[in-house]
Amino acid sequence: MTLPSTAQAAVVVAYNEELQIREYPLPQPAPGGLVAKVDCSTVCGTDVHAWEGVFAKLRPIELPITLGHEIAGTVAALGDGVTVDSAGEPLQVGDRIVWVPDSCGHCYACTVEKMENLCPNRRYGYFVNADNAPHFHAGFSEYTVVPPRSARFKIPDGVKSEWASASSCALRTVVNAFSRLGNVDFTHHVVIQGAGPLGLFATAIAATHNPKKIIVIGGPETRLAIARAWGADLTISISDHPNPADRLEAVKAATGGRGGDVVGEFSGGATAFAEGLGLAAPNGRYVVAGTVGGPDQTLTAHQITYKNLAIFGVASADASHYYKALQFVDANSDRFDWDLMLGSTYGLGDVTTALRRMQRFEEIKSVIVP
Ligand SMILES: [Zn+2]
Numbered sequence: 281m282t283l284p285s286t287a288q289a290a291v292v293v294a295y296n297e298e299l300q301i302r303e304y305p306l307p308q309p310a311p312g313g314l315v316a317k318v319d320c321s322t323v324c325g326t327d328v329h330a331w332e333g334v335f336a337k338l339r340p341i342e343l344p345i346t347l348g349h350e351i352a353g354t355v356a357a358l359g360d361g362v363t364v365d366s367a368g369e370p371l372q373v374g375d376r377i378v379w380v381p382d383s384c385g386h387c388y389a390c391t392v393e394k395m396e397n398l399c400p401n402r403r404y405g406y407f408v409n410a411d412n413a414p415h416f417h418a419g420f421s422e423y424t425v426v427p428p429r430s431a432r433f434k435i436p437d438g439v440k441s442e443w444a445s446a447s448s449c450a451l452r453t454v455v456n457a458f459s460r461l462g463n464v465d466f467t468h469h470v471v472i473q474g475a476g477p478l479g480l481f482a483t484a485i486a487a488t489h490n491p492k493k494i495i496v497i498g499g500p501e502t503r504l505a506i507a508r509a510w511g512a513d514l515t516i517s518i519s520d521h522p523n524p525a526d527r528l529e530a531v532k533a534a535t536g537g538r539g540g541d542v543v544g545e546f547s548g549g550a551t552a553f554a555e556g557l558g559l560a561a562p563n564g565r566y567v568v569a570g571t572v573g574g575p576d577q578t579l580t581a582h583q584i585t586y587k588n589l590a591i592f593g594v595a596s597a598d599a600s601h602y603y604k605a606l607q608f609v610d611a612n613s614d615r616f617d618w619d620l621m622l623g624s625t626y627g628l629g630d631v632t633t634a635l636r637r638m639q640r641f642e643e644i645k646s647v648i649v650p
């Protein structure tokens with residue numbers, strides 16, 4: 281495969297506005313790195329937030345930026361020295377891959393904590409000025425650059441590119457969440473807050489642990505139907521139960537009055553975290569993955585003490601979770617219809633439409649095929 285000298289990317293030139301297509305010089309891969317042709321990118325809620333300008337309030341960002349960080353690509357060019365993927369499998373031009381964002385390798389998080397997901401220098405396209413070389417940092421583009429330090433994994437043959445790209449953000453976060461939680465088994469009631477991509481993947485992973493019961497709280501009904509198809513024993517509709525007290529009562533009624541032994545916050549709702557403390561059973565474990573912004577929340581802190589709760593935050597994921605997410609999708613493709621989560625497919629010129637539809641919760645995961 282020969283690389284073209286230039287390629288197109290859809291870039292954000294103004295927040296909340298139509299994306300523009302720009303043509304940039306396509307670099308050759310750096311030693312140890314790769315250049316991949318983008319097969320597809322699934323749209324993440326974080327892409328929508330970046331397009332809305334949420335991150336510009338948290339750190340200095342120069343426009344234009346490129347979006348798309350759930351990417352499945354085909355290796356178009358290998359940098360010097362690249363012969364295997366990060367799991368040791370032979371890697372060649374033409375192989376499909378997902379990869380992990382670039383972290384710096386020399387900060388406290390990278391070296392002492394060994395938690396690349398906490399690296400403050402981890403690089404996403406929505407932090408980087410796309411006009412600066414190497415230009416291709418993200419997925420809403422024809423090609424993209426895989427930096428030398430980025431772990432990369434071959435996509436198993438049985439895994440569609442759309443499933444792989446969704447695995448590389450939403451699912452890997454949920455894989456990390458369950459690794460933070462520890463054992464989940466037949467003695468546990470699992471309560472999942474949220475029926476978006478995170479909540480649905482969490483339902484599927486929880487189902488493979490065969491817990492006593494899985495209860496999913498969320499909406500709309502189309503998403504709750506997928507939750508039931510993927511293993512939820514009970515779904516509680518937010519629109520039917522707009523009052524948190526009613527949702528708590530429904531959870532208590534379904535758990536013998538105890539609440540969730542394991543509770544997952546995968547919704548990002550404005551009061552979801554505070555509500556989850558109430559949903560947890562005594563000695564429960566609560567994992568918080570969905571709340572990435574929003575207002576401050578008023579919570580009843582003594583519930584943590586009296587219930588002896590363990591609370592885990594989940595910030596993104598490391599390379600191991602990317603690998604395990606791909607393996608999970610492959611191993612369970614007969615059990616779960618992963619296509620149920622996918623929305624419509626859009627070209628590079630229609631990314632703005634996809635973002636708007638995601639913003640209005642009209643699609644769970646739009647797919648961009650450049
Ligand atoms: Zn994401």
Ligand SMILES: [Zn+2]
Pocket residue numbers: 383384385386387388389390399400401402
């Ligand atoms: Zn670092």
